[in-house]
Amino acid sequence: xxxxxxxxxxxxxxxxxxxxxxxxxxxxxxxxxxxxxxxxxxxxxxxxxxxxxxxxxxxxxxxxxxxxxxxxxxxxxxxxxxxxxxxxxxxxxxxxxxxxxxxxxxxxx
Numbered sequence: 001x002x003x004x005x006x007x008x009x010x011x012x013x014x015x016x017x018x019x020x021x022x023x024x025x026x027x028x029x030x031x032x033x034x035x036x037x038x039x040x041x042x043x044x045x046x047x048x049x050x051x052x053x054x055x056x057x058x059x060x061x062x063x064x065x066x067x068x069x070x071x072x073x074x075x076x077x078x079x080x081x082x083x084x085x086x087x088x089x090x091x092x093x094x095x096x097x098x099x100x101x102x103x104x105x106x107x108x109x
Contacts, residue, residue, distance in 0.1 A: 001091055008061065009088035012081050015060040020045055021053045025062060025077065033066065033076040 001009075015021055020043075027042050028034060036054060040047035054075055057063040061081040065073045 001088055005084050006088065008081050009085040011060040012062065012085040015057055015062055016085075018053070020049065021057055024050060024053050024057065028063065028075060028077050033074040035068070035072050035074050037072075039075075 016025075023043055023045070024039055027039055031038075031042070034042075036047050036051045039045075039050045039054075043050065045053075054063060054065075058065055058075070061078055063075040064078050065075055068074050
């Protein structure tokens with residue numbers, strides 16, 4: 001995998017490692033674009049913590065900030081980085097399948 005795609009996958013994995021960030025993503029997936037305040041109303045997380053999580057999610061490319069009225073920023077999901085992470089995992093799986101099958105055959109035989 002190309003280094004820039006591997007770096008994207010790494011940022012996605014770091015972002016998904018935190019359960020609060022996964023909750024933010026799940027809320028956006030369920031209810032559509034939202035502000036940090038909207039998300040704080042739906043989740044047991046403070047608005048300030050959600051704002052910090054949104055920065056990291058935006059850095060990973062998983063959410064896109066969209067300026068709204070009165071300087072309010074709404075965030076919407078972007079699945080493109082998730083697809084890159086899925087491709088990374090698929091490639092990793094392919095790389096491991098052959099050697100693991102060979103090891104299994106060796107141990108069984």
